[in-house]
Amino acid sequence: MTSNNKTALVVRGGWDGHQPVEATELFIPYLKDNGYDVRVEESPKIYADTEYMAGVDLIVQCMTMSTIEKDEFEGLRAAVENGTGLAGWHGGIADSYRNNSDYLHLIGGQFACHPGKHADERTGEQSDNYVPYTVDMLPAAAEHPITQGIADFDLVTEQYWVLSDDYIDVLATTTQKVREWDPWNREVTSPAIWTRQWGNGKIFVCTPGHRIEVLQDKNVRTIIERGLLWASR
Numbered sequence: 001m002t003s004n005n006k007t008a009l010v011v012r013g014g015w016d017g018h019q020p021v022e023a024t025e026l027f028i029p030y031l032k033d034n035g036y037d038v039r040v041e042e043s044p045k046i047y048a049d050t051e052y053m054a055g056v057d058l059i060v061q062c063m064t065m066s067t068i069e070k071d072e073f074e075g076l077r078a079a080v081e082n083g084t085g086l087a088g089w090h091g092g093i094a095d096s097y098r099n100n101s102d103y104l105h106l107i108g109g110q111f112a113c114h115p116g117k118h119a120d121e122r123t124g125e126q127s128d129n130y131v132p133y134t135v136d137m138l139p140a141a142a143e144h145p146i147t148q149g150i151a152d153f154d155l156v157t158e159q160y161w162v163l164s165d166d167y168i169d170v171l172a173t174t175t176q177k178v179r180e181w182d183p184w185n186r187e188v189t190s191p192a193i194w195t196r197q198w199g200n201g202k203i204f205v206c207t208p209g210h211r212i213e214v215l216q217d218k219n220v221r222t223i224i225e226r227g228l229l230w231a232s233r
Contacts (some may be wrong), residue, residue, distance in 0.1 A: 006057040006232065008036040011044055014064035017126060018091050022212050024062050030225050031060075044068045044097075047075040058085040058232035062092030067099050077106055081199030085231030089209030089224055094162065108196045109164035109205060118181055126210075133159040133174050135192050135208065135219070141171040146204065146226045147193065153219045160207040162190040169195045174207075193223060195230070204231040 008031045012020040028038050036058065039046075044063065047053060048071040056079060068076075080086050086106075087093070095111035097103040104110045116122070116129035134154050141147035161176055172193040178185060196203040204227035208220050215221060 003037050005035050005037045007055055008038045008058045008060060009046065009056045010038060010040045010060045011046065012062040013042050014066040018064045019211055020062040020092065023215055024060065026212065026215055027060065027228065034229060044072045047072040050075055053079040056084045058087065058228060060228060061086065061088045063096045064091035065095060065098060068097040068103060073100055073103055080201035083200035083233045085202050085233055087204040087228050087231040089206040093205055094207055106198060107203065107205065108168040109162045109191055109194060112161045112163050114158040114160055115176060115182065129158045130156055131159050132156045135172050135174055137172050138170060144171055146223060146230050147171045150219055150223065155208055155214065155217065157208060157214045158210045160190060161188060162207060164191050167196065202231045
């Protein structure tokens with residue numbers, strides 16, 4: 001008997017500091033509750049299986065750094081162009097496969113850095129890069145199904161400085177302040193939440209999401225849950 005459910009593919013792995021298993025397990029029950037059959041893969045090898053990929057409605061990728069082979073990337077891109085949604089958060093989508101410029105082109109925004117605390121305050125832990133910042137919702141976010149009803153909100157976590165292009169549709173931004181020890185001399189605004197149309201497919205990216213506690217923030221979790229459903233075929 002075949003299922004009439006939609007199909008979600010979770011691809012996870014890469015740097016363990018982003019808790020790829022725990023982070024994706026946070027959202028898998030939500031996908032199942034919304035009628036998805038969920039398959040989990042621990043590498044991007046599955047992307048090269050064009051027959052399988054043709055039937056995938058949503059890819060949730062949580063793969064920080066790591067590498068992707070040419071046939072794997074081409075399979076991913078072809079699936080998105082044909083209508084498969086691609087969604088993710090933080091380094092799992094915006095800091096994946098640095099070796100592949102075509103992947104960076106597909107996503108439209110790439111992690112550059114997360115300016116941290118003053119050198120005197122650093123202890124060698126991940127928290128060296130946790131700073132207080134605001135996610136500023138743009139006017140476009142007021143009526144968008146991903147962000148409707150969500151006001152500006154504050155976080156204390158990694159603040160992503162993102163290199164991006166003009167083909168992304170930005171729903172929220174975050175602004176890096178200038179501190180006395182920083183080498184830049186004016187504030188820099190980066191996209192924090194964006195979408196992108198690619199062929200027949202939709203892409204959703206949320207840069208907050210460094211660890212479980214950030215993903216459990218009510219605003220972040222709501223935005224990601226809505227973003228997954230929005231991106232899906």
